[in-house]
Amino acid sequence: MNEFERSSGDSMEGGDVLWDDALPVEDVRQLFVTLAKAFRAYQLYDDNNPVRRRFLEGLRTELQRLWTEMDRIVVTVDEDHFYLDGREVYRSESRADSLAFLFFKDGVREITFLPGVEGDELERFLGVLQRARKLVPEGDDLLTVLWEEDLRFFEYQYVDLMAEGVTLPEPGAGNSSAELQAVLEAEDEADEADEAESGEADEAPPPQTVKQDDFNPTLYALDPREMETLRSEVRKELARDTRSDVLSALFDRLEEHHDRSRQTEILRILSTLLPNFLSRGAIVPATRVLEELRTLERRDGVLDERGLTEVGAMLDAVSARDTLDELIKALYDGTIKATPTQLAGFLTYLRGAALPALLHASETVEHKELRSVLRAAVQGIARKNRAAVLTLLEEDDPVVAAGTARLVGDMQITEAGPALAGLLAHDAASVRLAAVEAAISLKASTVAGALEHTLDDPDRDVRVAAAKALGTLKYRPAARALGGIAKGKDIRGADIGEKVAVFEAYGAVAGDEGVRLLDGLLNGKSLFGKREPTEVRAAAALGLGRIGTADAKESLRKALDDDDAVVRSNANRAFRRED
């Protein structure tokens, strides 16, 4: 038989329903309509929202009005209704929105509002309902939420399942005279024995004759300094990160190799904790798990083969693309609020498999600081996984392929030359461009040959980069191709940037042999006495500047006083080798 337990400790009274016509049933009915609306507003709107405030005020007003007629509002609860003295005052249309069911499902069978609830406690009460709505079956229930909130003007009765089958302790009849006498006699004898014996066993109780010490309050009373110590201990305790203590315990025990089944259990726990930490934004303990696991993985004899496999799988799982996509998402939406140092610490423990996702993120995130942390992490992982980097050059994802190409250049992975050359024919311009830029960094001749074919790339940026690359590499075989472009019609339609790139590259690779062509473009006239367009002449001047020989300077000297200010200015710059 269940008992009903009132929050105040009284038991619920049964009995016939007595209808009291003096009760303001209609007003109470209206109260619950308003309560339902206020609760909806509470759920939908922020604290200071005027709609929410209006509904709360309405609810307050109704409660205040009722206190002129009732000294408390007691309603019984069933699955879908509230009843005031047996009369329905609330009916829910659906279980999902039902206030009655919210109470009923956790065992509450009667609720009481007391005068005062309309004050500060009203929002706390709505907060309880809000928390109750969000409770998951495996977590707390409404009764715990109500207990925690400790409302003073709201009482409730619930089905007390704990009362089932409980017998209250009752006193016995006491001891017999013989038993009591035995105590006194035995203790008298013990006193005599104590006097005779000086030594005693370590764990035997000492003789308990009262001593003066017992009456010295300083031995048991706390002085103000001790009180303050305890206060500071409380503060320390409440601020403590207990996760770290639990992790220390788990790893202390995980190191004990005498119990393999316990090791398995702990590893299973850790594999659950890791995502749990991350989902709560706790990157520091998550990092600790990775750090400890990696250390254990490297220590001989701690884990057996199975354990090592599990640890490896865990570390791999963290480096998997899905995990990292989630991580990046969490960093973006603020679930994880990590400092760059904390994030970098976590990323340190990722493996080669993490590179594609990290690279992708490091190429695409807009947040500058995050991007820089991700790039640093990528480089850190790449340094330890050069082979993995090479395979990434074959990634389908153009963002990853381009990022890898740049990484190859930054890290001077010279053996990546052939693969980079292959990327120059990639479908995505961004990848071709990255490959060209990497070629510049690598100064790899194996790529330079391929670069020559990129001079007529359909993408302007790639063409410009290729020209610059060839110029930087001073790849002489490209002089012919560049010269052809310089003479051609297409370059005349290109923008000034491209023109400059081509002419400078031509100057750089052709050397003195290029003076003739460039001088003609800078200073020559056509049959009709017409000079080349200003931009071509200016670019040719810069090309001559790249050659820098006496002949090139002689050509430039002629243009130092040119009528065209743009030409004159660039010729001057080139003449003085102002790059």
Place this chain on the structure above:
Amino acid sequence: MAHESGLNLQEEGRRLLASLYGTLNALRLYPVENETVQQAISDLHRLVERIVEAEGGAEVRVVGDFFFLNETRLRLDLSNFSTFGSFARALHDHGIGAVEILPGIERSEWAPFISMLLRGPGGDLPFETFRDRFATTPVEHIELRPLSEVDEPKDDAESLTAAKRTYAQSVKVAKDALGDMRLGKAVNVRKVKRAVQGIVDQVLSNESSMVTMTTLRDFDEYTFTHSVNVCIFSVIIGQRIGLDRLQLYELGLGALFHDVGKQRIDLDIINKPTGLTEEEWRELMEHPTEGLLILFQMQGFADVPYRQMLMAYEHHMKTDLSGYPSTKRPREPTLFSRIVSVADAFDAGTSVRSYQYEPWPPDAVLQEMRDNPKRGFDTLLVKVLITATGVYPVGTLVILDTHELAVVSQVNPDLELLHRPKVRVISDPVGLPLSEPVTLDLSDDDPATGAPVRQIIKTTDPQKYGIRVSDYLLA
């Protein structure tokens, strides 16, 4: 607790005591005209007016070590212990048990009343002396009652029944939960939470009855009663160091589960009536680690119960990190773990257990925990426990200087008199049981000689002689 007035009497009461104490101190230091004194009186008067208006009157009562404002017991913690203690002593010195403030009180009535509290108490009849002097002052709206007239606000029997119910239900819940765990079944954590909530509520409102319940030795198997007792003592210590209700709940939950790891230890070891072999000890010493791991499996917590896990894991660690389990990484047992450690040792030390030595009398256990550094307890927390249990905890079997046998039934709330509790005398000097046990307050002195009416000369362990102290305490 709800009040028709809408006032939060807990908070207002604490404020009132702080204000009374502040005025008392101001008047101790300065003449009545001083600005500080006047300000203190004005603040006090405003506060009292608000309470009296809302409640129709205000009575401050001091019962044991608790203050009550009307029917609300004011919570004692580290933030107010000094205020409460000093003001209680001021009243106690004059034999005053209650101060009733009536509607219509005027500001001018405070200075005479408080000033009189500062005077030395009057001889053998302090209350009567105070009352006679007080009658000559113009104070009309403050009435006083002597200590002897002030009783516990709640009926003792009612308190005891509530404590019995909470205790019995909690033991049942612990039994079900631990049993389910041993069988590998899912534990009903909600019931466990409800039990701990009940214990917290009872300790906060009815501490001495709950302490009495811990003296029940054969109510159920040791494992279950011990879990509940450790929970009760932990919450008592927690309350005294200022933890709030929710923090006490967290503490209590961990304390109830502190030995949960034993559910993975062979029952033959747990129930072994004789001493354990070295190998059996080794297995038993794994229970803190097993407790930590078991709590990871337990469903029903809103969050991973890290703090509770640590209480299970660290409760046998000493403050110098000896004890068990051994530690390799840096560690400092949490405050909650140290509380549970103290509560566990006290209850275990006073109980007859399987594989255990002879139990010690409660006072000897406390003394050992306090004085023997090798035991490795947090001595401040042991002291806190002693302030709650007294030097002779409830349930201690004592021999009085009259050679009568008695059982300690109530702690003396005065910190100076912790060694002079209330006792139930159960036998005469030759061991004949009294037909009705007599309650004696050992802090009472014989008016004729000024010497204590009775004194404890020796304590002993009731279990050693089969004395069921609860027979005398629950009656």
